[in-house]
Amino acid sequence: MYNIINFVQAQSHDYKSQKSIYNIITGKKSHQTFFDAASQNLLSLYHSLPNLKYQSFERFSNNESNSNEDYAIITHARYTYDSLINTFSAIQLLTQTVSNLNHQQNHFIPTSQHQFIQQRVKEVFAYIKTYNLYNDFKEELTQLFAKLYQQHGTTYLHYYLQGYEESMYTRQQVSLIENIPQHQLLELEYIELISLLNLIEDNKNFALLSRLIILPPLLNKTQITLNGLTNGHSIEEIQQQQNVKINTIEDHLLELFIKGYLHDYYLYFNEDDIKTFIPYYTAHRDERLRLFKEQFPKYSYFQIKLMIVGIERGELVVT
Known part of the structure; x- marks a missing residue:
């Protein structure tokens, strides 16, 4: 437990709050937490300590004396x-x-x-x-x-x-x-x-x-979106059926990619886009999303997040 908490602290981006880190290891069911886990290569630690109280998390975070340096925590980019x-x-x-x-x-x-x-x-x-x-x-x-x-x-x-x-x-x-x-x-x-x-x-x-191999479970609304895609419905049709904003459906799509249910990234951007994005992202991995948006204004936040997910999962590479 001590090594896991210390590893997550060290691995997370500097601007991330303690609460967001806590949400990852306790498994908060939110699309922001899914993306935080995926973008910081912490997916396999998502929901690893579901019963951890926040007070205990803070106490363990501030006490490195219990760490064991004989072995190092590792992660998997594609599974929770x-x-x-x-x-x-x-x-x-x-x-x-x-x-x-x-x-x-x-x-x-x-x-x-x-x-x-x-x-x-x-x-x-x-x-x-x-x-x-x-x-x-x-x-x-x-x-x-x-x-x-x-x-x-x-x-x-x-x-x-x-x-x-x-x-x-x-x-x-x-x-x-x-x-x-x-x-x-x-x-x-x-x-x-x-x-x-x-x-x-x-x-x-x-x-x-x-x-x-069993993929991570989906949120109920995300499962409905997946069912719609499987049945050949367009994003617009799914949006109308669920009576939600397009951002909500985009969150569902990100969850589906993060958890390994979808893999065709080039439905949402082309290969030249990722070739341009990867070198910059690699050099600025720990930066906030708005920096990437400023550098690549033609991409939507959804496209930027999806490219980050694909890179971190090892499914988008420059050849």
């Missing part, structure tokens, strides 16, 4: 903390399912009660069953943890896998086994989850596990 947790939960459940059914055990208490996770695992398991890919799944899982061990010199996430007649450990038990305080173990697990997502994004080496 919920995505990390939910994706690993899907891996846990699929591992449990394959293990039990391979032993003809059809009755077991699933490791996750989350309906969306259960549905995703059912779909992937059905695919495995249809094409008899049980060995492929085992090989991918083995390869995943071998790579995690190779990268970090150890692994903690394996303690939380459960199979036939094998129960997972609790964090308290792992803390005792590894002789690591629970709050530090939480941070080490987070770092390992980042590596896990980086690995399974490679759908060539992890064709099955990559199917378990």
Whole structure:
């Protein structure tokens, strides 16, 4: 917890308030917070400490003596903390399912009660069953943890896998086994989850596990906008249907790009625009939006924000 808070403090732009930083790690559901997280490369720490009280946040922020310099916090530009947790939960459940059914055990208490996770695992398991890919799944899982061990010199996430007649450990038990305080173990697990997502994004080496990646949930109104886009409606039609200002729909679009549901940036600006924008943005990353607007007056604030999102997600690059 201490390292996370100190990292967020150091990573955030100088002009950002303490409250905006607090909103990121506690997961405030606002489009401003989504953009703050994405533009400061803090997306994977969004909603990482949902129960943290503001008074505690201030106290931890002012106390660097509890930091552990033996390991460094890292982030992922394309997934929120919920995505990390939910994706690993899907891996846990699929591992449990394959293990039990391979032993003809059809009755077991699933490791996750989350309906969306259960549905995703059912779909992937059905695919495995249809094409008899049980060995492929085992090989991918083995390869995943071998790579995690190779990268970090150890692994903690394996303690939380459960199979036939094998129960997972609790964090308290792992803390005792590894002789690591629970709050530090939480941070080490987070770092390992980042590596896990980086690995399974490679759908060539992890064709099955990559199917378990779960994107961040959307706000209700944003989901309605996504449904409209999926059904072929224009932005103007969606705006009229929802009876809102165009800025509101633009906020929905930014959320959809930030959370990985949309990827076609060039529907909203052209490639020459980004080639012009990237060098300046790279040199002035920590500046306020109005500076970019002054330098590029022909772009709307929506276009500028969207270009920043694409750059920070690693999806817009100069070739």
